[in-house]
Amino acid sequence: MSGRVEYEPASVKALLAEMKDTAELLIDLxxxxxxxxxDDVAAEVLKLEERMDVLQLRARMSLLMAARNPEDAETLAPVLGVVGAAEKISxxxxxxxxxxxxxxRVPEAIRAALPEAVESLVRAELAADSDYAxxxxxxxxxxxxxxVRVLAIRRGGDWLLNPNRDTELLGGDVLLLRGPDERIGGVYETATGDAYEPPAVPEPAIDDLERAVDSVVTMKNMSELSVDLAYGAVLFDSTDLAAEVVELEAEVDALKSRFEAWTLRAASRVEDPVSLRGLVHIATATEVISDAAVEISEGVLRGLDTHVVVQEAVEESDEVIVRETVEADSALDGATLGGEEVATETGMRVIAVRRPDAETDEWVVQPGPETGIAAGDVLLAxxxxxxxxxLRDLASA
Structure with missing residues (x-):
């Protein structure tokens, strides 16, 4: 991070919201x-990490300015914990x-083992004479x-994290694009004016590489979900959401252990075991992210009151994150998300389904229309x- 960061009056809610969006995008990218x-997308991650450093400093300054007595300090402590955890995620x-x-180093053939459902992500600098400009x-x-969708836009040193229909594209913008392989090349060429060269896909040299790649994709999805739920728990003072973050953290720990075991077994079957070193780094970083998500929601778990500046901001928020348990004989019992048209009928987007089990819960992260729902399932939306x-009406008997 470079440059002096000076105090500017700012809404703590706005800073926390931007830190949440930044953290989620950092994990995704x-x-x-x-x-x-x-390499291009990885370089954007480091630029976005610098932005997060600035947000953390501004948030700390705003929180320090808000503390006027010991009671303020007590209620501000969990919010400062949120800021510190964001630094760990970043x-x-x-x-x-x-x-x-x-x-x-990671196995060069990792792209060859990607599930078809995983879309490509590319960085494109918008040319001034592009049809999109x-x-x-x-x-x-x-x-x-x-x-193909625009995930985020970097405009000089500024980031547009949630571009919407009214966002204007300008020459020089750096667009982060995600979409299907067969379409993203054409969009890239229209945006930049340059030919699109997809990365080479070497043949897999490791048996069962698909399992490792599936694990990385699952780590990515669970990390994003845990951070999303953790910020939701803080912003909406929800002990239910905070409890789900703890459940997810345990699931991520188990996934990390299985992933590390696969990596160690694979090391005996490859010519160059060092090529697997990056997988160990990824597993370690994943655990840090899930642990940080628990830290974000720790104040809620401990029953500490949220500072008034956050409470006021929450009251002004239009978006909520909820946890609903599907009751027996409800409209959702035995249905699918698409069959009941949950998104259309309720306006809620189900971001995960947890299926409680006697030994270990099953998680469905990023469920689709075909995802089945049964009594006892926990919907996070x-x-x-x-x-x-x-949504509560649909889930209730």
Whole structure:
């Protein structure tokens, strides 16, 4: 990080929200950089990590200015814990990106083993004479026409983390694009004016590499979910969400152990065991992220009151994250998310399903329309407060 950071009056809620969005994007980009072997995307992770450093300092300054007495200090302590945990997430994402940039090594054929459902992610610098330049995302209609979406935009030193239909694309913007392999090349060429050269896909030299790649994808999804839920627990003072973060952390620990065991067994079957070193780094960073998510929600778990500045900000928020248990004989018992058109009927997006079990819970992260739901399943969803009430009605008998 370079440059002096000076205090500026800022909403703690706004800073926490931007840190949440930044943390989620950092996790997404860092894992994607490894899976797709992209130096360009990995470099963007380090730039975004610098942005997170600035956000942390500004948040700490704002919180210090808000403390006027011992009672304030007591309620601010959990929020400072949120800021510190965000730094750990940012550093862990940077460590994952450095697996690519510092040539720590992962199997070169990892891309060949990617599931078909995993879309490509590329970095494209928008040319001034591109057909997209000077137009809004609504006008370009990129996602509808091509299936490729703009995850984020870097404009000089500033980041647009949640570009929407009204966002105008300008020449010189760095676009982070995600979409299907067969479409993303055409979008890249239209944006940059340069030919798209997909990365080479060597033949796998390790048996059962697909299992390792599936584990990395699962780590990515669970890390994103745990951070999302942890920030939701803080912003909405929800002990239910905080408890789900703890459950996820235990699941990630078990996944990390299995992944490390696979890596050690694979080391005896490859000519160059050092080529697996990056996988160990990824597993370690994943555990750091899940532990940091627990730290974010720790104040809620301990019953500490949220500071008034956060409470006021929460009251103004339109979005909530909820946890609903499906009751027997409810509309969702025995249905699928698509069959009941949960997203359409309620306006809520189910981001995960946890299926409690006597020994170990099963998690469905990023469920789709075909995901089946049964009594006892725990739904984790995002949407408006009114939408949450409609989801609760569907889940109740």
């Amino acid at each position: 860092s894992y994607s950089a490894v899976l797709h072997g992209s 550093d862990a994402a940077g460590d994952i990106a450095k697996v690519v940039l510092d040539d720590i 000077g137009r809004t995302l609504l006008d370009v209609n990129l996602e509808t026409e091509t299936g 995002k949407g408006t407060r009114a939408s949450a009430d409609r």
